[in-house]
Structures are given as structure tokens and as C-alpha cells.
Amino acid sequence: MAEHPLIKKLQEKFGDGITGYCLEAIDPWIEVAPEALVDVCRYLKEEPSLQFNMLNCITAVDYYEPDPKKAAKASFEPHLELIYHLWSIPNKRSLVLKVKLPRWKEDQVGQLPEVPSVSGVWRTALWHEREVYDLSGVRFVGHPDLRRILLPEDWEGHPLRKDYQFPVEYHGIRCQ
Amino acid sequence: MSQLQSSQIIELDVRTDEMLVNMGPQHPSTHGVLRLVLRTDGEVVSEVTPHIGYLHRCAEKIGENLTPRQWVPYTDRMDYLAGMNMNLGWSLTVEKLLQLQVTEKCRHLRVMIAELNRIASHLLGLGAYGLDLGTFTPFFYCFREREKILDLFEAACGARLTYSYITVGGVTHDLPPGWLKKCEQFLREFQPVVDELHTLLTTNSIFIRRTAGIGVLPAEMAIDYGCTGPVLRGSGVDHDLRRDGEEFYTQMYDGYAFEVAVMKDGHYPRDHKYPPVPSQAVLGDCWHRFFVRMIEIQQSIDLVWQALDKYSTTKGDVGSPIKLNQKLPKGEAYLETECPRGQMGFMIVSDGNSAIPRRVRARSSSFCNLSVVEELCQGVLIADVPAIIGSLDIVMGEIDR
Numbered sequence: 001m002a003e004h005p006l007i008k009k010l011q012e013k014f015g016d017g018i019t020g021y022c023l024e025a026i027d028p029w030i031e032v033a034p035e036a037l038v039d040v041c042r043y044l045k046e047e048p049s050l051q052f053n054m055l056n057c058i059t060a061v062d063y064y065e066p067d068p069k070k071a072a073k074a075s076f077e078p079h080l081e082l083i084y085h086l087w088s089i090p091n092k093r094s095l096v097l098k099v100k101l102p103r104w105k106e107d108q109v110g111q112l113p114e115v116p117s118v119s120g121v122w123r124t125a126l127w128h129e130r131e132v133y134d135l136s137g138v139r140f141v142g143h144p145d146l147r148r149i150l151l152p153e154d155w156e157g158h159p160l161r162k163d164y165q166f167p168v169e170y171h172g173i174r175c176q
Numbered sequence: 177m178s179q180l181q182s183s184q185i186i187e188l189d190v191r192t193d194e195m196l197v198n199m200g201p202q203h204p205s206t207h208g209v210l211r212l213v214l215r216t217d218g219e220v221v222s223e224v225t226p227h228i229g230y231l232h233r234c235a236e237k238i239g240e241n242l243t244p245r246q247w248v249p250y251t252d253r254m255d256y257l258a259g260m261n262m263n264l265g266w267s268l269t270v271e272k273l274l275q276l277q278v279t280e281k282c283r284h285l286r287v288m289i290a291e292l293n294r295i296a297s298h299l300l301g302l303g304a305y306g307l308d309l310g311t312f313t314p315f316f317y318c319f320r321e322r323e324k325i326l327d328l329f330e331a332a333c334g335a336r337l338t339y340s341y342i343t344v345g346g347v348t349h350d351l352p353p354g355w356l357k358k359c360e361q362f363l364r365e366f367q368p369v370v371d372e373l374h375t376l377l378t379t380n381s382i383f384i385r386r387t388a389g390i391g392v393l394p395a396e397m398a399i400d401y402g403c404t405g406p407v408l409r410g411s412g413v414d415h416d417l418r419r420d421g422e423e424f425y426t427q428m429y430d431g432y433a434f435e436v437a438v439m440k441d442g443h444y445p446r447d448h449k450y451p452p453v454p455s456q457a458v459l460g461d462c463w464h465r466f467f468v469r470m471i472e473i474q475q476s477i478d479l480v481w482q483a484l485d486k487y488s489t490t491k492g493d494v495g496s497p498i499k500l501n502q503k504l505p506k507g508e509a510y511l512e513t514e515c516p517r518g519q520m521g522f523m524i525v526s527d528g529n530s531a532i533p534r535r536v537r538a539r540s541s542s543f544c545n546l547s548v549v550e551e552l553c554q555g556v557l558i559a560d561v562p563a564i565i566g567s568l569d570i571v572m573g574e575i576d577r
Contacts, residue, residue, distance in 0.1 A: 026272060026509045053399050056512060057539035061525050075527070085510055085521070085539075089399065089413065092420045096510070124402030127547040135236070150229040150576060159237055160535075 014040055029096035034115045037099055041121045044086065044095065052086040052095055055122035058129060059083040060136035064103060064162040078103050080113060080138065101138065117143040135160040194222070199561070201230050207304065207565070208572030214558065221561060224553040226546060231576035239536030244270040244524065245344050245500050247536065252338035254538060255574040257300055258516045260293035263342040265513040269522040270344045272424050273509035281487060282346045282494040283428055288483035289342065291476040296325040297516035298469045301569040305466060306377060308566035309386045314376045321369055324362050331355055346495040356488060363477055370474060378470055379451045387463040388456035391552050391564035395460065402544035405518025406472065407568055409438040410465035417514035425513055432482055437471035439464065448474050462567035501531040517541045517569055538577055542570040
């Protein structure tokens with residue numbers, strides 16, 4: 001509940017950029033539109049009363065059910081969710097931001113969804129966004145060096161997608 | 177006159193070729209399988225590009241197919257030098273999702289085990305750091321003592337490296353009879369060794385010359401890159417999750433007295449006698465990162481003594497872990513804990529009505545600590561690169577997951 005004034009402030013400042021929030025969750029979160037993400041992040045970091053100067057983690061969650069029978073019963077529409085965990089060292093507070101993305105850009109399978117990079121706000125994002133790109137397949141627009149980080153550069157696909165197909169062979173090594 | 181000028185210009189124009197040097201992935205001072213590509217101009221490094229991923233074992237993907245308790249052994253294999261702390265971080269995260277509180281006795285047992293593992297992990301970090309810098313002796317002192325802690329862990333859970341002892345809802349089983357006596361004996365024997373290590377490393381003049389003033393990491397840069405743990409505190413930022421973290425984690429340390437190992441107002445904690453800071457050392461350099469670890473060893477010894485006392489006087493039992501296939505409620509939980517190498521965060525996302533989570537995530541402390549080398553190693557000598565990497569005390573198992 002302590003988050004209420006913050007949400008009000010953000011809604012006044014960014015209007016439609018704040019698309020939702022949930023205070024009842026274990027970690028209360030605020031949902032941000034992708035276009036407003038960088039401005040919201042910069043504000044959260046630089047506003048003297050907030051000072052969220054640390055980006056702890058970026059997580060991508062793939063909401064998708066490959067099994068059609070289960071998909072009919074699923075309580076969600078297929079989408080990707082980016083979760084940003086922020087921390088303020090001076091105020092000892094955490095904050096969770098969420099960004100909802102389509103699984104594929106313009107519903108074209110294989111076209112990675114795009115979201116602006118926050119690496120200009122926190123440099124932690126330089127490697128974290130590379131990891132999310134590598135494993136979950138999200139293109140961070142404005143990232144200076146968006147390469148794969150954990151997997152080899154010529155790897156195909158993004159393994160943390162729920163519909164990922166494991167390769168049969170990689171450079172003559174049998175994988176299955 | 178004009179001829180002289182033109183010859184000067186030629187002289188200034190002479191340059192050595194830049195060279196790309198590949199360091200690793202099997203280089204001993206990279207602490208595992210880290211590959212660095214150095215662009216060097218003579219002895220000076222102008223650019224460092226780390227390449228990671230050689231130890232990637234798909235831990236997060238595996239976690240999407242297992243129940244939380246089944247995933248505990250995989251956390252062991254992340255930071256394999258601090259398995260207990262990894263188990264603890266994951267267990268607390270799942271407990272946060274389940275809104276589960278462990279018993280009072282189990283809480284003290286967890287503090288005791290986690291702090292013992294912190295000592296073991298720092299001992300290895302310091303010993304290996306000495307090796308990186310060319311001193312072999314401290315390594316043996318460190319390993320001799322670490323071995324005793326591993327013996328204690330073996331007596332407690334049967335394993336020496338990958339424990340899976342702390343698990344969701346408690347620990348796998350209580351301590352065997354006589355364990356507390358052995359632990360007390362170890363702590364008594366270990367105390368004088370800390371002073372020996374100060375003599376061997378902290379006040380060793382060669383060691384100081386290799387580390388003081390090298391790889392200075394300013395506080396703002398450390399925060400910007402998400403550096404945590406001793407790396408952050410070595411830069412003078414007063415932040416320790418055991419005191420400042422989320423309540424779900426800090427309540428574990430309720431009633432424990434400890435001072436955060438950080439330089440504040442020009443001095444380190446004065447609870448014990450520590451050697452003075454050498455005049456060459458600059459806040460945020462390799463020496464300070466090393467010294468923070470030395471102080472944390474002492475701090476952990478004190479915490480284990482307190483935990484021993486509290487554990488043996490608390491009535492009740494250590495509780496029992498949750499069922500292997502216990503259903504998870506819908507929701508998501510993220511929790512960071514203070515591991516020896518920094519803040520280790522775990523996340524679990526569950527759809528509800530299933531024992532298997534939709535997504536698990538491990539935020540690695542070494543991953544962020546390593547990302548800073550690209551900037552930290554610019555313009556240093558080649559010989560200082562191992563000194564800087566060693567002072568970050570990385571574990572590749574945790575970076576690559």
C-alpha cells in the first residue's frame with residue numbers, strides 16, 4: 001500500500017505510459033508501456049525522493065502453452081512479459097516493473113519483439129539484456145552491442161521460449 | 177630547423193603494433209572457463225572483451241521441468257564454492273511464494289551453516305587470489321582450514337561440495353550428535369589462523385604492491401554495473417542485504433549482532449583488531465576488495481558463535497521440508513540474498529495448480545561483477561589483469577548457470 005503515492009505520481013507524469021499495477025501480489029508491480037519504459041526508468045533513477053539506482057535483474061517470462069489442449073484451458077493470452085527488479089540503495093526499497101510484449105513482432109513467427117533498451121540508464125542492463133535476447137528472444141532497441149552471451153553466436157532459436165525445438169545436431173555433435 | 181622538426185614528428189609517430197592476445201578459457205587465473213580477448217599495446221591493455229558461456233548447463237530451462245525441491249541440487253552447481261548459500265537463496269524464494277516460515281531452531285541452524293560456508297568460500301577466494309599473484313603459501317593455509325569446514329559439512333549432510341542440505345521448508349535433517357562440539361573446536365582453532373593470514377597477505381609488502389591502487393572501482397560505477405557483495409563494499413558503499421535486504425530475508429538474522437564490513441568515515445569496523453590500511457591503498461582498489469573479505473571471515477566467525485549459542489538453547493525441532501510434489505500457488509516471487517560473492521537473486525513464477533513452476537530465474541552476482549572488467553581493465557598492465565579478475569572473485573558456474 002505504501003506504493004500508492006508513487007503510482008499516482010507516475011500516472012500524473014506519464015499518463016498512458018503506466019498501463020496497470022497490482023498491489024496485492026507478493027512483490028507489487030507496475031506495468032509500463034514499452035514506449036514509456038526508458039523515460040519511466042530514468043525518472044525512477046534520478047528523482048531525488050526515489051533514487052532507484054540499481055537494476056537487479058531483468059527476467060523474461062514466456063506465457064505460451066505449446067499443447068493445444070492445455071492452451072484452450074489456459075488463463076492467459078500468449079505473450080511475453082519482461083520483469084525489471086529495481087532497488088534503491090539509499091532508501092532500501094525494491095520496485096518491480098513489468099512490460100508486456102507480443103511473442104512475435106506483428107505476429108510474424110521468427111520476428112523478435114522489440115523493446116527500448118535501458119542500458120543507458122543502468123549499465124547492468126548491458127549484459128542482462130544480452131542474456132534475455134540470447135535465451136528468450138527479445139530485441140532491445142538501442143543496445144550498443146546486442147550479441148548472444150551464453151550460447152554460441154551461430155546457435156539457432158531462443159531456448160527459454162516454450163515452443164523452442166531442441167536441435168538434432170550442432171556442428172556434427174548429436175544433441176538428441 | 178625544419179629538418180629537425182620533421183625528424184621529431186617521425187620519432188613520435190613510431191608505434192608498436194597492437195596485438196590481440198587470447199587469455200583462457202583454460203587459463204589458471206581466470207578461475208574456471210572464462211575467455212578474455214585482450215587488445216594490447218606493448219604491456220598496456222587497451223581493450224578487454226570477456227567471452228562467457230563455456231559452463232552453460234541450461235539451469236533455468238531445467239527448472240521449468242522440475243518441482244522446486246527437485247531443483248535444489250541444481251542451485252548447488254551454480255556457485256559450487258558456496259552451495260549452502262545457493263540452497264538457502266532458492267529455498268527462501270520458494271518459501272516466500274508459499275508464505276512459509278521455518279521453525280526458530282531451523283533459522284539458527286541455517287545462519288550457522290550459511291556463515292560457515294561463507295568462511296569456506298572466502299578462504300578459497302583468498303587462497304586462489306594469492307596464487308594469481310604468485311604467492312603459494314597462503315593457499316595451503318586456506319585449504320587446510322577449508323578442509324575442516326568441508327569435514328563438518330560432510331558430517332552434517334554427507335556431501336563435501338554439492339550439499340542440497342538447506343531445502344524448501346527447512347533442512348533435510350538435523351545435525352548429528354557431537355557436531356556442535358566439533359564446530360566449536362574448529363572455531364577455536366581457526367581464530368589464530370585469521371591473524372596468520374593477515375601476516376601472510378594483508379600486510380605482506382609484495383602483496384600490497386600488487387594490489388593497492390590497482391583496478392580502482394568508483395562507487396557510482398560499481399552501483400551502475402550492479403556490482404554487489406565484497407566488490408560493492410570494497411568501493412565504500414555501505415550495503416549488506418543481511419541488514420538492508422527484504423524483511424523476508426533479514427528476519428533470519430533477527431537478534432544477531434554484526435557490523436557491515438565496509439570502510440565508513442575512514443575506518444573499517446573496530447570490533448576486532450585489524451591491520452591498518454596501507455598508505456598506497458585507494459578505496460575501491462583490489463586491496464580493499466580483498467580486505468573486505470578478510471573482515472567478513474571474522475564477522476562470520478562471530479555469527480557462527482552466536483548461532484551455535486542460539487541453536488543449542490532453542491527448544492523444538494528443525495521442522496521438515498515440503499513434499500517433493502507440493503502444488504504451488506499462482507504468483508511470482510523474487511528474493512535476493514547475500515551470498516559470499518554478492519547478491520544472488522532467485523525468481524519463481526507459477527501459474528498455480530501445478531507443482532512445476534512456469535519460470536525460474538537466477539540472477540547471478542558474479543555475472544554482474546564480471547561485467548565491470550571491460551571498463552576496469554582499460555589501460556592497465558597485462559600483469560594486473562589477473563589481479564583485477566582475482567579480486568572480483570568470480571565463479572564461472574554461477575555466471576554461466
